[in-house]
Amino acid sequence: xxxxxxxxxxxxxxxxxxxxxxxxxxxxxxxxxxxxxxxxxxxxxxxxxxxxxxxxxxxxxxxxxxxxxxxxxxxxxxxxxxxxxxxxxxxxxxxxxxxxxxxxxxxxxxxxxxxxxxxxxxxxxxxxxxxxxxxxxxxxxxxxxxxxxxxxxxxxxxxxxxxxxxxxxxxxxxxxxxxxxxxx
Amino acid sequence: xxxxxxxxxxxxxxxxxxxxxxxxxxxxxxxxxxxxxxxxxxxxxxxxxxxxxxxxxxxxxxxxxxxxxxxxxxxxxxxxxxxxxxxxxxxxxxxxxxxxxxxxxxxxxxxxxxxxxxxxxxxxxxxxxxxxxxxxxxxxxxxxxxxxxxxxxxxxxxxxxxxxxxxxxxxxxxxxxxxxxxxxxxxxxxxxxxxxxxxxxxxxxxxxxxxxxxxxxxxxxxxxxxxxxxxxxxxxxxxxxxxxxxxxxxxxxxxxxxxxxxxxxx
Amino acid sequence: xxxxxxxxxxxxxxxxxxxxxxxxxxxxxxxxxxxxxxxxxxxxxxxxxxxxxxxxxxxxxxxxxxxxxxxxxxxxx
Numbered sequence: 001x002x003x004x005x006x007x008x009x010x011x012x013x014x015x016x017x018x019x020x021x022x023x024x025x026x027x028x029x030x031x032x033x034x035x036x037x038x039x040x041x042x043x044x045x046x047x048x049x050x051x052x053x054x055x056x057x058x059x060x061x062x063x064x065x066x067x068x069x070x071x072x073x074x075x076x077x078x079x080x081x082x083x084x085x086x087x088x089x090x091x092x093x094x095x096x097x098x099x100x101x102x103x104x105x106x107x108x109x110x111x112x113x114x115x116x117x118x119x120x121x122x123x124x125x126x127x128x129x130x131x132x133x134x135x136x137x138x139x140x141x142x143x144x145x146x147x148x149x150x151x152x153x154x155x156x157x158x159x160x161x162x163x164x165x166x167x168x169x170x171x172x173x174x175x176x177x178x179x180x181x182x183x184x
Numbered sequence: 185x186x187x188x189x190x191x192x193x194x195x196x197x198x199x200x201x202x203x204x205x206x207x208x209x210x211x212x213x214x215x216x217x218x219x220x221x222x223x224x225x226x227x228x229x230x231x232x233x234x235x236x237x238x239x240x241x242x243x244x245x246x247x248x249x250x251x252x253x254x255x256x257x258x259x260x261x262x263x264x265x266x267x268x269x270x271x272x273x274x275x276x277x278x279x280x281x282x283x284x285x286x287x288x289x290x291x292x293x294x295x296x297x298x299x300x301x302x303x304x305x306x307x308x309x310x311x312x313x314x315x316x317x318x319x320x321x322x323x324x325x326x327x328x329x330x331x332x333x334x335x336x337x338x339x340x341x342x343x344x345x346x347x348x349x350x351x352x353x354x355x356x357x358x359x360x361x362x363x364x365x366x367x368x369x370x371x372x373x374x375x376x377x378x379x380x381x382x383x384x385x386x387x388x389x390x391x392x393x394x395x396x397x398x399x400x401x402x403x404x405x406x407x408x409x410x411x412x413x414x415x416x417x418x419x420x421x422x423x424x425x426x427x428x429x430x431x432x433x434x435x436x437x438x439x440x441x442x443x444x445x446x447x448x449x450x
Numbered sequence: 451x452x453x454x455x456x457x458x459x460x461x462x463x464x465x466x467x468x469x470x471x472x473x474x475x476x477x478x479x480x481x482x483x484x485x486x487x488x489x490x491x492x493x494x495x496x497x498x499x500x501x502x503x504x505x506x507x508x509x510x511x512x513x514x515x516x517x518x519x520x521x522x523x524x525x526x527x
Binding site: 027030033035 | 223375
């Protein structure tokens with residue numbers, strides 16, 4: 001209550017001495033002038049300086065963001081083309097690999113066939129050689145045997161006959177004999 | 185408020201003999217019969233502080249602003265987008281400089297109340313609220329009549345959308361409120377808030393200090409000063425909020441009034 | 451203060467202002483309360499609601515501010 005009365009007293013006493021409590025609510029001319037000048041300074045600064053500054057900053061920021069976006073777009077496109085390249089290379093490498101494997105397989109197959117063929121051939125030739133050898137051995141042995149049989153026979157016959165036959169006759173005799181023998 | 189004037193023995197709070205003591209300072213110099221005091225200097229100081237804040241907050245084309253710059257830019261965007269564009273719409277761009285100058289000037293002026301060594305809200309002198317309210321009044325009156333001719337006045341006084349029985353009453357209230365009350369309340373709202381805030385702060389903090397200092401003289405009664413001082417500190421925090429809010433409301437109402445004149449329909 | 455008629459006038463104008471502030475006080479409460487309800491119901495309309503709320507508060511507050519001015523006028527006597 002004391003505060004209230006104090007305030008009331010203030011209002012009235014002030015009214016009594018300065019010709020109206022309105023003096024607080026009605027602005028003195030000098031303050032009006034100072035206030036207007038102060039506001040005009042701020043208004044001038046905002047209109048002439050601050051707004052261009054704000055717009056410039058906004059523009060710069062916008063440009064930076066657009067630049068960054070286009071850069072990012074560029075980088076993305078690059079990365080995509082790179083990826084496509086890699087993909088193509090990978091596919092190439094794959095087909096290459098497949099081809100190599102196929103080739104290797106084919107050549108292996110070829111080699112195998114070759115080896116087998118060669119081995120077979122060799123085997124066949126060895127066999128043939130062996131057979132030839134055996135044949136020749138046989139015929140040689142036969143000829144040997146024939147000759148020896150002839151000699152022995154001749155020897156025998158000489159001993160029996162007591163004389164010797166000349167070579168030519170001897171051989172004829174043997175051949176005849178043998179022919180007879182074969183006819184038997 | 186001088187300590188000697190305070191009757192700590194009989195009173196419970198120190199009140200100045202004249203409330204104007206808190207708002208009027210002794211004349212420093214006189215130019216052409218006009219007396220200039222600390223108030224006038226503070227007004228100009230407020231203008232320079234506002235300009236300095238805006239300049240240091242916005243200078244350069246920084247892509248990444250500093251902390252201070254970001255704060256100023258936040259407030260600038262708040263006025264530009266939150267007030268001008270949201271309330272007025274696309275036409276609001278034209279009024280952004282006015283609204284922004286108003287908001288920042290009032291913000292600095294209001295916060296002078298709690299700035300150490302200054303401790304005086306220049307908006308608690310009627311000159312600034314009255315001038316700004318008058319400017320706003322001129323702007324929205326001009327817009328109203330420029331865009332709608334005399335339909336602005338006629339349609340306000342005789343609103344067609346209201347039932348005929350109430351039309352004269354609504355019209356009367358509308359005319360009174362738009363043409364007379366708007367500028368007065370706009371100015372008085374800010375003025376009254378700042379006067380009340382400054383009065384409360386000064387009375388509470390000064391009384392608190394005086395009573396605590398007088399404890400050896402008046403004994404236990406002096407502890408009342410602790411209570412006054414605590415309340416004063418609470419008011420101090422509250423005044424920060426009020427200072428910002430009043431600057432916002434003044435600017436917002438200016439925008440609303442301009443908008444109501446641009447998009448006038450009844 | 452001792453039977454001073456002027457201080458009585460001052461106190462009475464203060465009481466008058468206090469009485470004048472009751473109505474706007476209630477009114478602003480109603481406006482703000484309903485605005486909060488509206489914002490809670492339709493958060494997407496927040497901007498419009500806030501603007502309308504301040505307009506409503508400004509209109510309601512006018513009475514208290516008239517009271518404030520009248521306090522000065524009346525107490526000036």
